[in-house]
Amino acid sequence: HFLRRELTVVLGKILSGFQDEERVKKLCKPYLTGQQDKKLDEDGMCTIEEVYNEDEEEANKPPAEEEEVVTLQSMMERAELSTALLLSMKEVGAWAVCNAWMDSDSELSQMVQSDDNRAMALASELISAAATVPESRNMVTMLLDSGSMEKLLVHEDRDIRSGVAAAVAKLGLAGRDRAQADEGDLVAMLQAAADLLDDERDQLE
Secondary structure, eight states, X not given: OHHHHHHHHHHHHHHHTTOOHHHHHHHHHHHHHTOTTSOOXXXXXXXXXXXXXXXXXXXXXXXXXXXXXXXXXXXXXXXXHHHHHHHHOHHHHHHIIIIISTTHHHHHHHHHHTOOHHHXXXXXXXXXXXXXXXXXXXHHHHHHHHTHXXXXXXXXXXXXXXXXXXXXXXXXXXXXXXXXXXXXXHHHHHHHHHHHHHHHHHHHO
């Protein structure tokens, strides 16, 4: 996990070197939307349109495009890029995870449920980074309410647990609707986070 986290920081520093936020958004959007392998700009290209007669049109009708299946690897790449942006360019990072990456909440949940340690670690790190940025905290709150964080908090890998524990500590009760929040689940998560921090302190001693 350590080497990958260092590479995430380096990637964030490289992107922040552009300084122009709009340029960074334009550069990153294809990777966040899954369009990096498609031609995004076809201006100036002529279009050749075939003409079918009515009898042949139905027979020659192209098959319907299959819905794109997002792989776990693609989700992990989006999470890595979003985390790098959240760490280096907070507002752009919030844009990435809340706007450009359209299905970030559901795909992060899939990463958590995958039981793949790499995917779970990336999800944990993104959640921790997103909890720091006001514009993306609502997404973290939604994941907290969905129960995704709870699975990470009890994971046997301390690195996976610590990211979510940090997120819970950052969020606290701020920004949450106490009237709607499930007090029992929230208290349990806060207690788990506190226990984790105590455990880490004991290991350091």
